[in-house]
Amino acid sequence: MxxxxxxxxxxxxxxxxxxxxxxxxxxxxxxxxxxxxxxxxxxxxxxxxxxxxxxxxxxxxxxxxxxxxxxxxxxxxxxxxxxxxxxxxxxxxxxxxxxxxxxxxxxxxxxxxxxxxxxxxxxxxxxxxxxxxxxxxxxxxxxxxxxxxxxxxxxxxxxxxxxxxxxxxxxxxxxxxxxxxxVPEGDYAIPFGQARMAREGSDCTVVAIGSMVDKSVAVCDKLAEDGISAEVIDPRTIAPLDMATILESVSKTGRLLIVDETFQPCGVGAEIAAQVIDEGFDDLDAPIRRLNGAHVPTPYSPPLELAIVPETNDIEQSIRNLLAE
Amino acid sequence: MAQSEQLLSLYRQMLIIRYTEEQLARSHQMGLIHGACHTYVGEEAIATGVCAHLRPDDAVFSTHRGHGHALAKGVSPREVVAELFGRATGCSQGRGGSMHLFKPEVGMMGTSGIVGPCILQATGAGYSFKLLKTDQVGVAFFGDGAVNNGAFHEGLNLASIWKLPTLFVCENNMYATEVPFAYSAGNPHVGNRGPAYGMESLTVDGNDVLAVYEAAEEAVRRARGGEGPTLIECRTYRTRAHAEGMRDGGYRTPEEVEEWKARDPITRYNEWLLKNEEAGTETLAEIEAEVKEMVADAEEFARNSPWPEADTVSEHVFNQG
CATH class of the missing domain: 3.40.50.970 (Thiamin diphosphate (ThDP)-binding fold, Pyr/PP domains)
Structure with a gap:
């Protein structure tokens, strides 16, 4: 292709x-x-x-x-x-x-x-x-x-x-x-409200959004070398949100981390977590965790800017912490 | 100059608006209207004179004081009154009320609770019609309050640079709610602002239906002919309070209100028709009786109409195909 x-x-x-x-x-x-x-x-x-x-x-x-x-x-x-x-x-x-x-x-x-x-x-x-x-x-x-x-x-x-x-x-x-x-040639359409399974796994579910998807997949590929099997779901659309795919994954893994570059308060991770608690509480083996960018306006200077975005080492640490809970 | 039949049609249309508004005011006092009700009493000549030149496929975008625009654009009194009563038979099926009157089937693209957006949306209708190469026009009705809003500046500029088939009809009734335009605008004139945007503009007596009719005729002709937008300032006055049930004092004098009541557009036009022998008292009385009957029927229809079903409340958030 x-x-x-x-x-x-x-x-x-x-x-x-x-x-x-x-x-x-x-x-x-x-x-x-x-x-x-x-x-x-x-x-x-x-x-x-x-x-x-x-x-x-x-x-x-x-x-x-x-x-x-x-x-x-x-x-x-x-x-x-x-x-x-x-x-x-x-x-x-x-x-x-x-x-x-x-x-x-x-x-x-x-x-x-x-x-x-x-x-x-x-x-x-x-x-x-x-x-x-x-x-x-x-x-x-x-x-x-x-x-x-x-x-x-x-x-x-x-x-x-x-x-x-x-x-x-x-x-x-x-x-x-x-x-x-x-990218396939010719016309095709992907329906809204259907998440993409970016990586299959069985130990924990990582819902990643936008720029966090490839980063999370790379981290999970690396963690596989340590015997950790993490699943990465890319919702693709925030509204409508494909909760069925997320709930099905959590029922398999029992653990959920949501990785999102933008703000945590009242955010997509909060919504996903609330819906998983509503519909899949009994499937959870650990608290739901969120990894977000810092809740601040975006600074200019490179070291400041770097400090507010979830990086691969942050994602890796969050997954390891989740699995240790 | 309008033909005889058209002259009587203008009279009838103004009466439809006036009697419907007076009925709505009574219904509001009786508690049959559940939200705000801003009447168009005193301003009837403007919607009437402009909409007389519009076809059902021309698009009108209106304001919070929009009952008159809806009626003049062809929404029936039954559908307007039923909407204000919150009934399923209303033109927005009970989802809108006074400030969200929609009937796209006749080109009534909505009244609005926010001041300004109608100017931009009429510009957008103009963009559609230009792109689709039709001869339709978009019309924005708005008050003097909207002139101080950024939408006025941005919308007029966009319509001008692309020569869009749009009419900007400013109903300058001198007060934004209760704030005088003379206080809130550095330039107290609207009709002379066209040149700032490279656009034709003029001021007319908004209580003279024939003056509005003639100004709109030329503006619609220019728009349909690809000659671009026009800004028309219509000087007028609302003789009732900003909204029904509100106090109406302190910001204007009773003398001022009486002075404008003496310039009532319907009384003036009635006198003009008689004086120029375009109609006799009998003919005008017949029209008045017919319209009174129509409005009484609308009120009865609305009062006896069903409420919307509560289980439909989530319908139409998204397109349902």
Whole structure:
């Protein structure tokens, strides 16, 4: 199978969908001729022109609200935020309008809008270019929240997002964008709400999100040399969340660690832990543990930045501690 | 200039709004309306004059004071009153109430409890229509309060740079709730702000239905013809409180209210029709009686309508196919 980068994989899905569906258009800063700050739209401007690859002013609330109106009137907007942090200027449009429109209209309006942006900590991007924020969106009824970890998933989930009539947040960790991986040719779609078994094991379950998936798999491969058999589950979508796969794994292993770069309080790990306690309490042989990035704004200086992100040695130690409980 | 039949249609439409609003005010006092109720009394000429030029496939985006827009866009009084009564037969099937009136089938794309977003959404409808190469238009109705909101600046700029088929209709009733526009805006005019965005703009007497009608006719013609957006400031006044049940004093004088009541758009238009012999008193009385009957029927329909089933409460959070 041929290899593509994560970004090339989503670009392939976007190009294919735009060729089929003339109602799809992309807005964002520098996504036209420039092809996107992260190469998310390279080559599309020449194919589809300025109305479908629409460069915007720095006007996030404006173009997000505008795309809400477009999605209500027969087109399918893709909002490319570059850095997801910029979405916060449009938070009211997202929560009060986009997430609620189908409900308020009793399902007579659809909201086919795809909102994508780069998330995560790295490269001294500092605190206005390092946010993830997906737990906030997963908290709100009405959003689909997608956090792919590998190129083939990025392509298949992007294709699903482009067919969805619900608003989708498609969040791409910056450290993954130029990772290469096997990606099938042709069109395919991966349904939302189906986790991926990233590594099978029997001693403990590790639920890892986004950039933490490959790191966790690498750690578990190393731990196998010591006879430790850890299972790694990549939920792929935070909303909907595939709890069935997680519960099934915990029923097998009895131990659960959730590894997530973003904040712990009121986070995805807290939600998963609560649901496992509700539905799988008797399967647990140890307390559920969480490993998260520090609950602080993202600092700039490299040693400070490194200190807030879960690294492979943190993941390894957390798994060893969990197995010792 | 509108034809005779159209002239009477404008009169009838303003009455539908006025009588429905007066019915809603009475129903609110009787406890039949469960949430807020912001009436459009005094401002009827604006929705009427603009929507007279719109087709069902044109898209209207409105505000918290949106009953008049819904009615003028073709939502029936039955569906509006039933929605405010919280009934399953309401235009939003009881999920919305006064501030979330939806009927996309006739291009009523929602009233809103948040000031500003309608400006952006009408811009987006304009983007859709341009991309799909139709001659539909998007229309935002909003108050003077929204003019001080960032959505006004961003929406007008986006509509201007892409020459979108959008109308921005500002209903300047002089107060954002109870805060005077004269206090809250460094520039007390709205109709002269178009040039700041490279856009056509004008100010009209919002209590003169024919003035609004003519301004909107030209703006809709330009939008359908690919000539871009227009900002229309309509100077008007709401003669009831901000919301039913609220006190209505301290921020404006009784004299000011009376002065504007004397400029009531319906009375003025009635007098104009008679003076210009476009209609006789008998014809106008027939219209009044017919509309009164329609509104009484709407109230009865709403009162006798079923409540929504509680077990449907989680439906439509997501698309159900």
């Amino acid at each position: 041929r290899e593509l980068t994560y970004v090339e994989a989503t670009l392939e899905a976007l190009d294919s969908a735009m060729a089929r569906d003339p109602s799809i258009f992309v807005v964002g800063e520098g996504i036209g001729e420039r092809g996107g700050n992260f190469n998310t739209t390279v080559g599309l401007y020449d194919k589809y022109g300025p109305e479908r690859l629409c460069d915007t002013p720095i006007s996030e609330r404006g173009f997000v609200g505008m795309c809400a109106g477009a999605a209500m009137t027969g087109t399918r907007p893709v909002v490319d935020f570059m850095f997801l942090d910029f979405i916060l200027d449009a938070f009211g449009e997202l929560v009060n309008q986009i997430a609620k429109m189908q409900y308020m209209s009793s399902g007579r309006l659809k909201m086919p809008i795809l909102l994508r942006g780069a998330i995560g900590i790295g490269h001294s991007a500092a605190t206005h270019h390092s946010g993830s924020y997906y737990p906030i969106f997963a908290h709100i009824p009405g959003f689909r929240v997608v956090v792919p970890a590998i190129p083939s998933d990025a392509k298949g989930l992007f294709a699903t997002a482009l067919q969805s009539d619900d608003p989708v947040l498609f969040l791409e960790h910056k450290s993954l964008l130029f990772n290469r991986g096997d």
